[in-house]
Amino acid sequence: xxxxxxxxxxxxxxxxxxxxxxxxxxxxxxxxxxxxxxxxxxxxxxxxxxxxxxxxxxxxxxxxxxxxxxxxxxxxxxxxxxxxxxxxxxxxxxxxxxxxxxxxxxxxxxxxxxxxxxxxxxxxxxxxxxxxxxxxxxxxxxxxxxxxxxxxxxxxxxxxxxxxxxxxxxxxxxxxxxxxxxxxxxxxxxxxxxxxxxxxxxxxxxxxxxxxxxxxxxxxxxxxxxxxxxxxxxxxxxxxxxxxxxxxxxxxxxxxxxxxxxxxxxxxxxxxxxxxxxxxxxxxxxxxxxxxxxxxxxxxxxxxxxxxxxxxxxxxx
Amino acid sequence: xxxxxxxxxxxxxxxxxxxxxxxxxxxxxxxxxxxxxxxxxxxxxxxxxxxxxxxxxxxxxxxxxxxxxxxxxxxxxxxxxxxxxxxxxxxxxxxxxxxxxxxxxxxxxxxxxxxxxxxxxxxxxxxxxxxxxxxxxxxxxxxxxxxxxxxxxxxxxxxxxxxxxxxxxxxxxxxxxxxxxxxxxxxxxxxxxxxxxxxxxxxxxxxxxxxxxxxxxxxxxxxxxxxxxxxxxxxxxxxxxxxxxxxxxxxxxxxxxxxxxxxxxxxxxxxxxxxxxxxxx
Numbered sequence: 001x002x003x004x005x006x007x008x009x010x011x012x013x014x015x016x017x018x019x020x021x022x023x024x025x026x027x028x029x030x031x032x033x034x035x036x037x038x039x040x041x042x043x044x045x046x047x048x049x050x051x052x053x054x055x056x057x058x059x060x061x062x063x064x065x066x067x068x069x070x071x072x073x074x075x076x077x078x079x080x081x082x083x084x085x086x087x088x089x090x091x092x093x094x095x096x097x098x099x100x101x102x103x104x105x106x107x108x109x110x111x112x113x114x115x116x117x118x119x120x121x122x123x124x125x126x127x128x129x130x131x132x133x134x135x136x137x138x139x140x141x142x143x144x145x146x147x148x149x150x151x152x153x154x155x156x157x158x159x160x161x162x163x164x165x166x167x168x169x170x171x172x173x174x175x176x177x178x179x180x181x182x183x184x185x186x187x188x189x190x191x192x193x194x195x196x197x198x199x200x201x202x203x204x205x206x207x208x209x210x211x212x213x214x215x216x217x218x219x220x221x222x223x224x225x226x227x228x229x230x231x232x233x234x235x236x237x238x239x240x241x242x243x244x245x246x247x248x249x250x251x252x253x254x255x256x257x258x259x260x261x262x263x264x265x266x267x268x269x270x271x272x273x274x275x276x277x278x279x280x281x282x283x284x285x286x287x288x289x290x291x292x293x294x295x296x297x298x299x300x301x302x303x304x305x306x307x308x309x310x311x312x313x314x315x316x317x
Numbered sequence: 318x319x320x321x322x323x324x325x326x327x328x329x330x331x332x333x334x335x336x337x338x339x340x341x342x343x344x345x346x347x348x349x350x351x352x353x354x355x356x357x358x359x360x361x362x363x364x365x366x367x368x369x370x371x372x373x374x375x376x377x378x379x380x381x382x383x384x385x386x387x388x389x390x391x392x393x394x395x396x397x398x399x400x401x402x403x404x405x406x407x408x409x410x411x412x413x414x415x416x417x418x419x420x421x422x423x424x425x426x427x428x429x430x431x432x433x434x435x436x437x438x439x440x441x442x443x444x445x446x447x448x449x450x451x452x453x454x455x456x457x458x459x460x461x462x463x464x465x466x467x468x469x470x471x472x473x474x475x476x477x478x479x480x481x482x483x484x485x486x487x488x489x490x491x492x493x494x495x496x497x498x499x500x501x502x503x504x505x506x507x508x509x510x511x512x513x514x515x516x517x518x519x520x521x522x523x524x525x526x527x528x529x530x531x532x533x534x535x536x537x538x539x540x541x542x543x544x545x546x547x548x549x550x551x552x553x554x555x556x557x558x559x560x561x562x563x564x565x566x567x568x569x570x571x572x573x574x575x576x577x578x579x580x581x582x583x584x585x586x587x588x589x590x591x592x593x594x595x596x597x598x
Contacts, residue, residue: 056595074419074420075418078417091410094330102329
């Protein structure tokens, strides 16, 4: 069982001048998972990732990567981990290929042209690798960042906001790249603001706020919780009365006049039959899945406007 | 201490960094300007031929090149180290390279080794190109070798003196390099490193005027001057340094004091680098 665990943190805490940024965080990421790490701005996501990479020392707590203590096995673990922390940083005066060469050697691996060529091809930078990085667009830098994370053939990838600052086309490209990686059995630890992206890509998710874990679980199970259905029906008052009687929970009516109720999937035919028997006219039925965004907003109490833009970008793309 | 892979990575970075190319260009420019001016002046006005006969022969050219490059040595050391370490902070590239390897200390020691290698290379390149330019200018002006030059060649090349100067310069560069390393890691930036290195050097130079024996004895720059004067057996300089020290200080004492400073700067810088968080910008 222990061999299946990629990342474990116990009581991970980081304080800056007595103010805790990450507080007593327990995480468990299994091998092969695409693990979504969510939280509003300032929740402590990047600090947590920096601690997992050994860039920041925790004030308290334990970190185990691939079954080994991070602090006593840094050298061994470093080769099995690839990371993009926030915006990928490169040596702007060097070409993309030279940057990969330097980063490969910095992993204490002899630079291999074959590996570099393969990765450049994979991230779609073949043909542009001889240009200085200062001439690259943000999207190209992000893709070069992904190539850089894969140089040492790692087992775990930490991707901190990999779609940050990308235009819609770049976001779609990055999403397909990450999905492609997830199919190659990498363990991916993905921090992102793009909840739709996380919902599409991640198998598991944790939501943190103010440095504390608010929720962790399987994406499918979380989304299945509190499944809702909506009907367009008249008379609405009669429909609501029937539903309240059957569901024993409060029934809501959304802005478009849809009557929304919670029920299990198998109960729907019974409920519809009952409504028709009572004389309710039903025009449409919708299944409303719980979205990650809704779950996130419920948990963190964050205003949804920061996500409106994100949704618009995604729908445009 | 380091690995060949890390050394290769640092050498590639050092070779590509524009500021290092700029340092080479400055030295090249000074050499080309000096020789160009001397040749043109001697062609236009024959009275300058005497100057050319003094400056261009091998022995004098070697001495002059060493003095000119030595003039730039502390600046070269400060700029090189500040850029090598501070550049990683400025471009936020530490976050890309540090998670790739277990030991932070190895990154810094590799940078120091590459720094020393680059400085030796720059020094040798400067001296060699200066000598080549002198020989070319000598040929252009069709000079007759004065008796002094014949005497020098007859007695063999002054290699030992040049080597001594090179060792002393490397020692001095190591001191300024380690001082700048500490300043750069302390300030976590390239400008901070340049400022820290330059201001400390300036303070050490101006502190020599403080009329206190203890202040003088604690000044590493004065000990470097003492080492240079005594090893090169330059009587005038020995007297000047003794006056600044208010007494004689042996070479071994100066050597130990400067080495202690270098060790102290490097160890403090490494500890600071090892302990600090790389929290980004």
